[in-house]
Amino acid sequence: MRQNSPDPNVIHPIPGYDNEIYIKPTITNPNIIVGDFSYIADSEFESHVTHFYPWSKDKLIIGKFCQIATGVEFVMNDANHQMNAVTTFPFYTLEGWEMKAPEFSDMPYKGDTIIGNDVWIGQNAVILPGVHVGDGAIIGANSVVGSDVKPYTIVAGNPAKVLRRRFDDELIDLLLRFKWWDCEIDEINDLIPILTNSQLSDVKVELQKRLKEC
Numbered sequence: 626m627r628q629n630s631p632d633p634n635v636i637h638p639i640p641g642y643d644n645e646i647y648i649k650p651t652i653t654n655p656n657i658i659v660g661d662f663s664y665i666a667d668s669e670f671e672s673h674v675t676h677f678y679p680w681s682k683d684k685l686i687i688g689k690f691c692q693i694a695t696g697v698e699f700v701m702n703d704a705n706h707q708m709n710a711v712t713t714f715p716f717y718t719l720e721g722w723e724m725k726a727p728e729f730s731d732m733p734y735k736g737d738t739i740i741g742n743d744v745w746i747g748q749n750a751v752i753l754p755g756v757h758v759g760d761g762a763i764i765g766a767n768s769v770v771g772s773d774v775k776p777y778t779i780v781a782g783n784p785a786k787v788l789r790r791r792f793d794d795e796l797i798d799l800l801l802r803f804k805w806w807d808c809e810i811d812e813i814n815d816l817i818p819i820l821t822n823s824q825l826s827d828v829k830v831e832l833q834k835r836l837k838e839c
Contacts, residue, residue, distance in 0.1 A: 630810055630811075631662065631810055633647060633649060633650075633661035633662050634647075634649070634650045635647060635650065636650050636651055638664065643668050644666060644667060644668050644695075645664055645665070645666050645667075646664060646665060646667070646668065646669070646670065647661075647662060647663070647664050648663050648664060648665055648670045648687070648693075649661060649663065651669060651670055651671075652670070652671070653671065654671060654674070654677065656677070656681060656683070656684045656685065657671065657674060657677075657684070657685045657687075658684060658685070658686045658687070659686075659687045659691075660687060660688045660689030660690070660691070660742065660806075661689050661690075662689055662690045663687050663688065663689060663690060663691035663692075663693070664691075664692060664693065665693040665694075665695075665697070666693065666694050666695040667695055673693075673697055673698055673699060674698075674699045674701060675698055675699070675700055675701065675704065676700060676701045676702070676703040676704035677701040677703065678703050680703075681701060681702065681703050682702070682729075682734070683701055683702045683734070683735075683736060683737050683738065683754065683755075684737045684738070685699055685701065685737070685738050685740075686737060686738070686739045686740065687740040687744075688740060688741045688742035688743070688744065688760070688806065689742045689743070689806040689807075690742055690743045690806050691740060691741075691742065691743065691744045691745070691746070692744070692745045692746070693746045694746060694747050694748040694749075694750070694766070695748055695749075696748050696749035696750075697746050697747075697748070697749065697750050697751075697752070698749075698750075698751045698752070699738060699752045700751060700752065700753050700754055701738065701754055702732075702733075702734050702735060702736075702754040702755065704754065705732060705733045705734070705735075705754065707727045707731055707732060707733075708733055709731055710727075710731075734754075734755075735753075735754045735755025735756075736754075736755045737755070738752060738754060738755060738756055738757075739756075739757045739758070740752070740758045741757075741758055741759045741760035741761070741762065741776065742760045742761070742804075742806040743760055743761050743805075743806055744758055744759075744760070744761065744762050744763070744764070745762075745763045745764065746764040747763070747764055747765050747766035747767070747768065747781075748766040748767070749766060749767045750764045750765070750766060750767065750768045750769070750770065751768070751769045751770065752764075752770050753769065753770060753771040756770050756771065756772065756773060756774070757773045757774070758770070758773070758774040759773075759774055759775050759776030759777070759778065760776045760777070760800070760801060760806075761776050761777040761791065761797075761800060762774045762775070762776060762777060762778050762779070762780070763778075763779045763780070763791070764780055764781070764785065765779070765780065765781025765782065765785070765788075766781075767783070768780060768781050768782055768783060768785040769782075769783040769784055769785060770784075770785040771784050771785070772784070772785075774787075775787075775790075776797060776800075776801060777790055777791040777792055777797045777800065778790050778791065779791060792825065795829060796825060796828065796829055796832075799829060799832040799833065799836065800832070802836060803832050803835065803836060805820060819831050819832070
């Protein structure tokens with residue numbers, strides 16, 4: 626192990642700078658699950674997860690090495706109101722109204738929100754309930770993401786739409802098979818020249834070689 630090896634359990638990975646934190650060691654809500662080295666450009670994370678109450682049934686799951694900009698919001702399922710009746714007004718949540726909570730089947734529940742590994746989410750983006758974002762995707766600033774995003778795809782806008790895929794099918798397949806984010810820290814350090822190489826044809830060759838060695 627190298628001296629001063631990266632530590633996923635520190636809160637402030639940049640010494641002397643409080644407005645960027647590794648998220649995982651700060652989490653208190655058991656329904657928020659975050660992988661190693663994912664960070665947010667803020668001094669805390671959980672206020673960015675809205676409409677997430679003690680009785681919430683869904684989870685927010687974020688992979689490793691995600692990069693989350695300032696102002697990003699993850700809207701959870703309890704922001705939803707009943708939509709299959711005449712009114713959407715939530716009488717049952719407010720004092721004095723004689724209404725029982727709707728049946729779970731009557732609510733537009735969309736399941737867990739899942740963010741893959743190595744995902745970059747731009748400033749002030751909003752991720753709506755139940756969205757699945759694939760590994761290596763990029764979410765443009767100020768986007769509102771209401772549908773799933775495939776791996777290594779760039780989306781932007783309101784509603785977010787696909788701009789392009791980051792790489793060709795061959796490289797995407799190699800990356801999804803290689804899963805560099807699951808490697809040990811020392812191995813990732815050795816991989817940095819590959820992971821940051823803009824000569825993608827060389828990257829393909831190296832990934833193919835390493836996959837054969839596995």
